[in-house]
Amino acid sequence: MDFIAIAIIALYSIDIALLFFFGIHSYVMVYLYRKNEKYCVSTEDAVREAIDINKTPHDQIPIVTVQLPVFNEFYVVDRLIEATTQMVWPQSRLEIQVLDDSTDESKEKAAMLVEMYKSRGFDIHHLHRTDRTGHKAGALKEGLKVAKGNFVAIFDADFMPAPDFLIKTVPYFDEAKIGMVQTRWGHINDDYSVLTKAQSFGIDGHFMIEQVARNCNNLWMNFNGTGGIWRKQCILDAGNWQSDTLTEDFDLSYRAELAGWHFRYFKDIVNPAELPATMSAFKSQQFRWCKGSIQTAVKLIPTILKSKFSWKIKSEAIVHLLNYSVHPLMVINILFCLPLLLMDTWTGYSIYDVSLAVLFGAATLMSLGTFGPVTFYIYSQRELYPDWKTRIVWMPVLMMIGTGIAIVCGRAWLEAILGIQSTFKRTPKYRIEKKGDKLAERMKYKLPLDKTVFIEFFMGFYCLACIYFSVIREKPFVVPFMLIYAAGFFYVALSSLSETLVKPDRSKAKALDAPARV
Numbered sequence: 051m052d053f054i055a056i057a058i059i060a061l062y063s064i065d066i067a068l069l070f071f072f073g074i075h076s077y078v079m080v081y082l083y084r085k086n087e088k089y090c091v092s093t094e095d096a097v098r099e100a101i102d103i104n105k106t107p108h109d110q111i112p113i114v115t116v117q118l119p120v121f122n123e124f125y126v127v128d129r130l131i132e133a134t135t136q137m138v139w140p141q142s143r144l145e146i147q148v149l150d151d152s153t154d155e156s157k158e159k160a161a162m163l164v165e166m167y168k169s170r171g172f173d174i175h176h177l178h179r180t181d182r183t184g185h186k187a188g189a190l191k192e193g194l195k196v197a198k199g200n201f202v203a204i205f206d207a208d209f210m211p212a213p214d215f216l217i218k219t220v221p222y223f224d225e226a227k228i229g230m231v232q233t234r235w236g237h238i239n240d241d242y243s244v245l246t247k248a249q250s251f252g253i254d255g256h257f258m259i260e261q262v263a264r265n266c267n268n269l270w271m272n273f274n275g276t277g278g279i280w281r282k283q284c285i286l287d288a289g290n291w292q293s294d295t296l297t298e299d300f301d302l303s304y305r306a307e308l309a310g311w312h313f314r315y316f317k318d319i320v321n322p323a324e325l326p327a328t329m330s331a332f333k334s335q336q337f338r339w340c341k342g343s344i345q346t347a348v349k350l351i352p353t354i355l356k357s358k359f360s361w362k363i364k365s366e367a368i369v370h371l372l373n374y375s376v377h378p379l380m381v382i383n384i385l386f387c388l389p390l391l392l393m394d395t396w397t398g399y400s401i402y403d404v405s406l407a408v409l410f411g412a413a414t415l416m417s418l419g420t421f422g423p424v425t426f427y428i429y430s431q432r433e434l435y436p437d438w439k440t441r442i443v444w445m446p447v448l449m450m451i452g453t454g455i456a457i458v459c460g461r462a463w464l465e466a467i468l469g470i471q472s473t474f475k476r477t478p479k480y481r482i483e484k485k486g487d488k489l490a491e492r493m494k495y496k497l498p499l500d501k502t503v504f505i506e507f508f509m510g511f512y513c514l515a516c517i518y519f520s521v522i523r524e525k526p527f528v529v530p531f532m533l534i535y536a537a538g539f540f541y542v543a544l545s546s547l548s549e550t551l552v553k554p555d556r557s558k559a560k561a562l563d564a565p566a567r568v
Contacts, residue, residue: 055393062386069379075369076422080429082263089266092218092316112223114216114279115199119149119189121182123207124156125481125492126324131163133210135172138217145198146174149189151182173198184293185474186275188221197282206276206481208324210238215321219279222314224285229284229311230303232261233277233319239483244447245332245545246325251427251448253325258317258430265315269366270307275299277321284311295349296474297342302349304367308357314410327482327489329545330497333458335477340374340459344466347371377459379475384509384535387516387528420531446534453535454542457505493554503543510539 103111116134120127127148134146146167150160157178163303164176177193184191194202201220205211212233219231234257257274264271273280275297285291288306295301308315326332351371354364424445431438465472480492512535519531 058386058389062390064384065379069383070110072376073420073422076426076536078177079259079263080426082214082267082502083259086266087262090262090315090317093318101221103138103140108142111140111143111200112201112220113143113144113145114139114201114203115147115197116203117147117149117190117193119186120160120207121476122154122156123479124154124159125157126207126479127160128163130207131167131212134205135167136213137211137215138213141171144173144175144524146172147193148176149193150176150178151189153476180291187291187293187298200282201279202275202282203279205369209276211262212321218319227312228314230278230280230313232273232313232315233321234317235277236320236322237325238322239325242327242482242485245329246327247444248448248451249325251444254430255427256432259426259431261315262317265313269363270304271313271315272303273299287513288540295342295345296338297346300343301346308353324479326477327480328549329542330549331478333500334454334475336455337462338460341466343371343374348466374459374463378454378463380453380456381460384513391519391525396478415436450536450538450541454538457509491556493552497549499550500546503546506539506543510536510543513539
């Protein structure tokens with residue numbers, strides 16, 4: 051028994067130390083951001099100017115291929131294509147590829163839209179695959195084979211490309227070693243619900259602080275799968291799109307940087323996007339991002355360690371790849387809390403005293419570490435929004451939901467480490483743009499019950515048990531954390547469960563944005 055107790059104490063201590071490390075890393079990101087953040091502002095770059103297509107001869111303007119990978123995006127495919135056709139670029143130098151893997155009626159809708167815009171003079175193509183090998187990566191790779199442009203921009207179905215995207219990004223490819231330019235994601239529905247508000251905080255933190263911190267300090271950054279533009283040769287030099295991970299964007303980014311290509315990121319070039327409005331869609335997205343990033347870590351870390359790059363680049367790259375490890379570490383932290391609190395009932399009091407000391411130390415480290423992400427996200431809001439002081443009241447919600455998805459991400463992490471393969475699950479988009487939009491009117495089928503709901507409920511009650519025993523044993527230092535954890539698990543579980551009870555309004559769902567409208 052004493053051996054088991056010591057093992058639990060040791061593993062818990064390691065777990066807390068790792069959580070503390072990831073928390074402190076958030077401070078590092080803020081520090082690096084402050085060092086040279088103007089490097090990632092295109093409007094303050096004295097060297098580059100946006101292309102003036104009214105003065106520049108069209109034969110001197112490069113051909114750009116815009117790839118739009120879609121899969122069963124009935125509600126948003128028209129919005130995506132329309133926004134893409136409004137990009138400021140000569141029609142003769144712009145190719146649009148609708149890379150369509152759809153298996154429902156959105157295939158016909160996309161085909162009709164393509165024909166309509168083709169009749170208006172656009173060089174637009176509907177490339178439909180019946181064999182979805184490689185999923186998104188496979189579609190991008192197939193499109194690249196016939197792409198006319200030397201530069202390839204990519205936008206997912208939930209995006210609305212900014213009209214000035216190309217004229218502001220293409221000039222940066224004048225530098226021969228620039229392989230990709232990434233821009234910031236905006237939000238069109240961040241005020242729709244508590245869930246979308248929390249997501250906007252998370253995305254703002256990544257795009258406003260993390261991407262800038264890495265890019266302006268010559269550290270590796272990643273293409274985010276959309277809202278960016280590649281030099282075609284860079285993609286080919288890096289080994290082309292590969293589908294052995296669920297984050298083909300992260301994988302290609304690091305392979306390109308290992309090959310010596312450089313990236314640029316601009317926080318002031320913004321492409322609006324629709325945030326997932328359902329918990330099921332959010333879970334699907336987070337599962338894919340978590341599993342894919344860890345798969346990429348398993349695939350590339352050995353190569354990174356053997357590479358010629360500096361230890362600063364390599365160490366930050368590894369931390370970046372492993373960042374989603376926070377979620378399984380959080381689950382371990384919760385599960386070990388109760389055995390430590392009750393250790394006196396099954397082991398000696400001397401060990402119990404040690405366990406209490408470890409819990410107290412853990413609470414201290416967790417408090418210090420927690421302020422790292424809090425500072426990180428608050429700083430992003432301060433940089434982006436004039437009313438940031440009123441927005442940060444949502445910070446506890448972000449912490450709550452971030453904890454609540456730990457089970458989904460923990461499973462994704464474990465599958466990646468064990469090499470368990472899973473199919474690519476798209477993030478459903480329902481064209482939820484404002485508060486008045488109703489989910490039932492944009493659902494054709496009832497959402498299935500996510501089995502992780504039962505584990506999330508269990509974890510919520512487990513956290514309550516930890517709170518109970520902490521109070522009755524007069525050891526309340528873990529109570530604040532367990533309250534946040536419990537609230538997060540219950541919120542995620544109840545949201546998932548309630549979505550399965552929504553009855554789709556099939557009549558309106560069928561009529562909304564029907565193909566006849568185009």
